[in-house]
Amino acid sequence: MNYPVIVEVTLREGIADPEGATIERALPALGFTGVTNVRAGKSFRLDIEANDEAAALLKATAMAERLLSNPVIENAVARSAKVVS
Amino acid sequence: MNYPVIVEVTLREGIADPEGATIERALPALGFTGVTNVRAGKSFRLDIEANDEAAALLKATAMAERLLSNPVIENAVARSAKVVS
Numbered sequence: 001m002n003y004p005v006i007v008e009v010t011l012r013e014g015i016a017d018p019e020g021a022t023i024e025r026a027l028p029a030l031g032f033t034g035v036t037n038v039r040a041g042k043s044f045r046l047d048i049e050a051n052d053e054a055a056a057l058l059k060a061t062a063m064a065e066r067l068l069s070n071p072v073i074e075n076a077v078a079r080s081a082k083v084v085s
Numbered sequence: 086m087n088y089p090v091i092v093e094v095t096l097r098e099g100i101a102d103p104e105g106a107t108i109e110r111a112l113p114a115l116g117f118t119g120v121t122n123v124r125a126g127k128s129f130r131l132d133i134e135a136n137d138e139a140a141a142l143l144k145a146t147a148m149a150e151r152l153l154s155n156p157v158i159e160n161a162v163a164r165s166a167k168v169v170s
Contacts, residue, residue, distance in 0.1 A: 002121070008128055023129070023152065032148050034134030036087070043093055043128040044108070049119030063117050067108065 002047045003056035004081035009069040010041040044068055045081060053080055087132045088141035089166035094154040095126040129153055130166060138165055 011017050019040035027035050044064075050056035057078050064076035096102050104125040112120050129149075135141035142163050149161035 010128070010130065020129070024131075026152060027148065030148075030151055032144065032151075035131055035144075035148070036134075037130070037132040039130045041128045041130065043095070043126045044105070045095065045122070045124045045126065046109075046120055047122040049121075059117065059120075063112065063115075063120070066115055066117075067111060 001051070002049055003053050005046055005048050005056055005060040005078055006081045007044045007046070007060055007064045007068055007076055007078045008041060009043070009064065009074050009076045011039060012073055012075055015073045041074075042068075056080075086136075087134055088138050090131055090133050090141055090145040090163055091166045092129045092131070092145055092149045092153055092161055092163045093126060094128070094149065094159050094161045096124060097158055097160055100158045126159075127153075141165075 017039050020038040023040065024035065024038040027033070027038075046060070048056040048059055050059060057080065060078035061076070064078055065071055069076040102124050105123040108125065109120065109123040112118070131145070133141040133144055135144060142165065145163035146161070149163055150156055154161040
């Protein structure tokens with residue numbers, strides 16, 4: 001069966017995030033105030049062929065660490081795309 | 086109060102996704118088979134100052150459409166960072 005999975009890749013704490021900082025500086029000029037701690041990341045949606053959801057998530061986590069993220073500076077979390085509507 | 090919010094930006098259906106296609110082609114060489122429909126996107130985490138969570142999500146959605154995404158080719162969804170553990 002195919003399980004839809006979302007892999008979210010975020011920068012580890014303490015790693016500089018120039019993209020997030022730039023967004024944060026741009027927001028007040030557009031009229032959005034009170035927004036802090038902006039962090040930019042990546043997300044991937046994929047369908048994984050597996051026997052059950054746990055196996056699909058395990059496979060997604062392994063893939064996230066091998067190909068989708070740089071574990072030195074990034075965290076990767078895999079979750080089912082069904083749980084979040 | 087500050088509400089942590091995640092904004093997820095994904096390409097609209099039908100829009101070509103060369104990054105996702107490249108990942109999909111690279112996976113078998115790393116030993117990951119049975120993965121299809123890979124779509125690459127962006128995610129942003131931010132803290133929003135608001136009176137309640139609904140107001141924070143409304144503000145995040147407006148921001149997502151003005152600054153974080155290109156509504157012509159991308160969908161943006163804002164959700165509370167608390168709901169998903």
